[in-house]
Amino acid sequence: QKILSANDEMAEKNRAWLSENGVVAVNMISAPGSGKTFLLERTLERLNGSVPCAVITGDQQTDNDARRLEGKGAQVRQIETLSACHLDAERVGRLLPEVTADGAKLVFIENVGNLVCPSAFDLGENFKIALLSTTEGEDKPAKYPTLFSLAPVVVLTKMDLAEYLDWDAAKCREYLRGVHPGVFLFELSAKTGEGMDRWIQYLEGLVVA
Amino acid sequence: QKILSANDEMAEKNRAWLSENGVVAVNMISAPGSGKTFLLERTLERLNGSVPCAVITGDQQTDNDARRLEGKGAQVRQIETLSACHLDAERVGRLLPEVTADGAKLVFIENVGNLVCPSAFDLGENFKIALLSTTEGEDKPAKYPTLFSLAPVVVLTKMDLAEYLDWDAAKCREYLRGVHPGVFLFELSAKTGEGMDRWIQYLEGLVVA
Numbered sequence: 202q203k204i205l206s207a208n209d210e211m212a213e214k215n216r217a218w219l220s221e222n223g224v225v226a227v228n229m230i231s232a233p234g235s236g237k238t239f240l241l242e243r244t245l246e247r248l249n250g251s252v253p254c255a256v257i258t259g260d261q262q263t264d265n266d267a268r269r270l271e272g273k274g275a276q277v278r279q280i281e282t283l284s285a286c287h288l289d290a291e292r293v294g295r296l297l298p299e300v301t302a303d304g305a306k307l308v309f310i311e312n313v314g315n316l317v318c319p320s321a322f323d324l325g326e327n328f329k330i331a332l333l334s335t336t337e338g339e340d341k342p343a344k345y346p347t348l349f350s351l352a353p354v355v356v357l358t359k360m361d362l363a364e365y366l367d368w369d370a371a372k373c374r375e376y377l378r379g380v381h382p383g384v385f386l387f388e389l390s391a392k393t394g395e396g397m398d399r400w401i402q403y404l405e406g407l408v409v410a
Numbered sequence: 411q412k413i414l415s416a417n418d419e420m421a422e423k424n425r426a427w428l429s430e431n432g433v434v435a436v437n438m439i440s441a442p443g444s445g446k447t448f449l450l451e452r453t454l455e456r457l458n459g460s461v462p463c464a465v466i467t468g469d470q471q472t473d474n475d476a477r478r479l480e481g482k483g484a485q486v487r488q489i490e491t492l493s494a495c496h497l498d499a500e501r502v503g504r505l506l507p508e509v510t511a512d513g514a515k516l517v518f519i520e521n522v523g524n525l526v527c528p529s530a531f532d533l534g535e536n537f538k539i540a541l542l543s544t545t546e547g548e549d550k551p552a553k554y555p556t557l558f559s560l561a562p563v564v565v566l567t568k569m570d571l572a573e574y575l576d577w578d579a580a581k582c583r584e585y586l587r588g589v590h591p592g593v594f595l596f597e598l599s600a601k602t603g604e605g606m607d608r609w610i611q612y613l614e615g616l617v618v619a
């Protein structure tokens with residue numbers, strides 16, 4: 202019988218709460234600056250009025266990300282982790298009822314920018330979404346395999362910069378499938394809108410009855 | 411009397427070893443994909459023959475970075491941390507004599523890509539160098555203040571992409587100085603060579619008798 206850590210016990214409570222309340226939560230994990238908040242800005246604008254959303258965002262310090270996400274029809278809360286390099290199930294769990302109080306069915310959890318630590322801390326989410334930007338380099342999935350092997354969905358961001366970077370799309374997909382055969386991949390640019398329709402349709406599909 | 415952690419005790423041993431052996435070590439810390447290895451590739455090529463260098467590079471998995479740095483006149487060793495999100499003083503300490511055996515005076519330690527955890531683990535280095543790429547966004551120093559407040563030197567990388575990103579150089583410098591007044595700043599592109607002369611001269615100055 203596995204002994205659960207305090208975090209895992211809380212994660213299980215969150216998982217049960219989400220299920221009982223018909224809410225889907227995704228845990229967005231990636232390196233600093235790969236475009237999580239930017240993608241959420243454009244995503245919330247597109248889903249505003251069609252899918253009731255909410256956001257819990259974590260950073261060591263500042264509420265810069267939360268402020269960028271306000272005014273788009275979704276409840277947004279900022280967690281400042283101070284020294285911690287990842288969100289934890291307890292602090293996220295406390296915010297779930299509050300952030301869904303006005304009917305949100307889809308909760309985006311933007312984790313602290315980090316390709317390693319957040320993978321080890323279950324928040325009770327339905328699943329993890331890993332983001333990787335074209336500017337980070339094709340081999341990151343192999344070098345940071347814990348996250349990429351755990352995340353069933355990967356979003357490749359900043360595709361608009363690919364041409365200036367000699368981005369090797371095939372090589373990146375090879376690295377991704379090497380670490381996670383069958384991973385579900387989005388290649389998009391939240392800046393130009395390329396690939397955003399398919400991403401938005403996917404999200405709408407998560408909460409359709 | 412402060413009780414040192416096991417890591418800090420080892421770090422002090424490393425610090426003493428470096429001093430006794432006339433070797434300078436810098437701990438390069440930044441987000442995944444901000445260009446640490448790329449900068450080291452170009453740096454080793456430029457210092458080859460003028461400053462004897464060595465590299466200790468850490469990643470969760472693979473020796474991709476070490477392989478990129480071979481054949482440039484410097485001893486290179488890869489540490490695979492597996493689950494750890496940062497290098498530790500003990501593993502680095504074991505490699506210091508080996509990697510300087512043929513006379514290296516400047517050791518570059520490329521830490522695991524992570525803007526949070528490595529700041530908390532002293533390796534015994536002379537000082538930390540934080541890297542930040544234009545593609546990550548101007549406000550990262552405020553959002554990840556632990557590293558940027560500890561690092562006396564910051565290298566702004568990928569300046570060649572600044573024009574495609576509407577990079578706000580003044581805003582970024584403001585964030586950097588807000589977290590660390592008096593920080594010593596390099597703005598360069600290892601790709602085009604912009605700003606590299608001043609960086610190389612600075613490194614040469616570290617080891618001149």
Ligand SMILES: Nc1nc2c(ncn2[C@@H]2O[C@H](COP(=O)(O)OP(=O)(O)OP(=O)(O)O)[C@@H](O)[C@H]2O)c(=O)[nH]1
Pocket residue numbers: 231232233234235236237238239240266313314315358359360361362389390391392393545546547548550553575
């Ligand atoms: N060209 C381009 N730039 C982008 C895109 N998405 C984000 N960016 C830029 O990338 C930088 C970082 O974006 P953020 O949204 O702050 O990244 P983040 O992942 O939320 O960062 P953290 O929360 O600190 O981990 C900003 O300067 C954005 O404008 C994109 O699709 N194309």
Ligand SMILES: Nc1nc2c(ncn2[C@@H]2O[C@H](COP(=O)(O)OP(=O)(O)OP(=O)(O)O)[C@@H](O)[C@H]2O)c(=O)[nH]1
Pocket residue numbers: 336337338339341344366440441442443444445446447448449475522523524567568569570571598599600601602
């Ligand atoms: N345009 C441009 N691209 C760069 C520059 N420096 C690095 N890159 C690209 O950025 C990506 C990441 O570079 P790396 O050197 O692997 O970054 P890193 O910091 O060593 O990554 P980790 O070791 O995984 O943390 C690669 O695709 C590089 O080609 C630069 O000055 N300009």
Ligand SMILES: [Mg+2]
Pocket residue numbers: 237238239266311
């Ligand atoms: Mg963000």
Ligand SMILES: [Mg+2]
Pocket residue numbers: 446447448475520
């Ligand atoms: Mg590297």
